Amino acid sequence: MTYAIGVDIGGTKVQFAIINRQGSIVKRHLVPTEADKGPEQLLEKVEAGIDRMIAAIGQSEHIEGIGIGSAGQIRYSDGSVWYAGETLPGWSGTPIKERIAERFPYPVTVDNDVNVIAIAEKRYGAAQQMEHFVCLALGTGIGGAVMAAGQLERGVFGGAGELGHVSVDMNGPACDCGNQGCIEQYASGTGIARIGREVIQQAAAPIAWEPNAKAIIAAWLQGDAAATQVMELVIQALGTAIAGYIHSFNPEGILIGGSVSQAGERFFEALDQEVTARTSPVMRAACRIVPALLGPDAGVIGAAAQVWHHPSWK
Template sequence: MEYSIGIDIGGTKIAAGIVSKNGNVLTKKVFSTPQETRDSIIQLLENIIFTLTETAAIEGKKLIGIGIGTAGQIDFERGKVLSGTANIKDWNDVPLREILSKKTDLPVYIENDVNVLALAEQQFGAGQHVKDLICLALGTGVGGGIISGGNMIRGAWGGGAELGHITVDMNGPVCNCGFKGCLETYASGTGIARMMKEELKAYGAIEGNSEFLYYQKHPEEVTSQLVFELMRAGNELAMKVVETSINALSYAIVSFIHTFNPTQIVLGGGVLQDGEWFIQRVREQVSTMGIRSLVNPVEIKMTQLGNEAGLIGAAIQPWVYGGKTEEIHQ
């Protein structure tokens, strides 16, 4: 059987492993993402590749390639990170394939992190055998991946599918991309925490509620996880914030359906700790909106591969693309 090395680069951790053609993760290691310099990250990647290559040789496993998923705008053809993320140190204009190819004889594929998430779910998860799907990852930000007619949609050079930066409110808050009212400002963990802080500030003094008074004085401790905890406890401010997030996400999903005519929407990411409840509310909202012939047939599902989706999606690139940069094999 053939195997590949998969590497999923995130702002806080890097997951790497040896993965089989059918998506089984045989060996997995997780490392903290170096915060010092770009070179420290690259050095870690080189060490990972060396170690896993040695492991495969010892165990008699034939490696056919290396697949990497990373946040940012990726020039897929050149294997280069053009514009990265603030969570990864100096992750801009990085010729990653060129650098790593000097350390290995294996072909190296570099892809956007949510694109590989979509790829994994389409091959082995919620979207198996679906040729038209959209994947949204709700985490610190909101990322998107689009497969249409069996093809990954990347745009002119790979920067397409930045679905978190569609505007859902032209008078909304300024996003970190510089635009106003982006989906990311409402449906990401950062956006949910921001809205809760604003609600607490606007509410004024809350007599007799020591917990609220504490978070009014310490807004830096407000997280999206806290908002969901307060919502489950029946807190009206938290409920308002979560509903606002669901509304924004639902409007965006309907816009994506109108634009790309998918048969499935797959949602994942750390924000979905309440999982099925959250997605059911999105389904309910979406079902009342948009062009019926487009919206009604679309399934909205949660990712099935969990935390390993990024690693699996990164790893299967040598088989999926196999030198053909566009066609996704069924």
């Protein structure tokens, strides 16, 4: 059998997996990132995790390569970190690919964490029939990836697809990126919590939920009026952003994953309507809005799948 090793480096945890060509995980491992301990300890953790995966694969089996997905903007040409920000302090500039390739006798591929999710969904998930799609990960922040004609959009250094930093209100709340009203300020977990706190502050009656996305979504699904107020704004904002992506990319599909998308069917129905109202009919007719299929494993599966699909994996 032939296997690939995948590594998904996030702000709170690092996931390792061995996958087969069918995209099934045959072995996995998880460690905390401990991002505050700096890049050298993180690289050592990644190396130790890969060692563990290699040891778990029988010596008679074939390892095709190592694929890594990392938070931050990855310079695709050399697999180094262009910019990682506060999620992974000190990670900017780290030559991930060079370092890992030095240590292991296998081909190494490195890409952005949301780009590899798009690879996983294209290969094994909701986008198997799509050549043109947008992938949104609604988690703590909002990550994006864009596939056009079966290829990931990278832009000049690999920063394309930062779709959380598209504004839907030029006078809206300030975002870390410098802009105002970025969709990340509304439809991420952090954004939903922010709107929740505002609703609580302005409420005349006591509010039955804590201002976090999970609680707000649960209350919304049970018909709570104040939570509905929050979620209507979230859906309005996200519908506006998605209408913009559809006009920009003319995709066949918008895939939505991440914790917020677990709000489920009612969330997707409301979003569908909002997008339809805000998009020119010919563009809208060509595009479906669908849940990502692979869930929390998408990152590590896609990281590994790069090995078989680099640089053109149609």
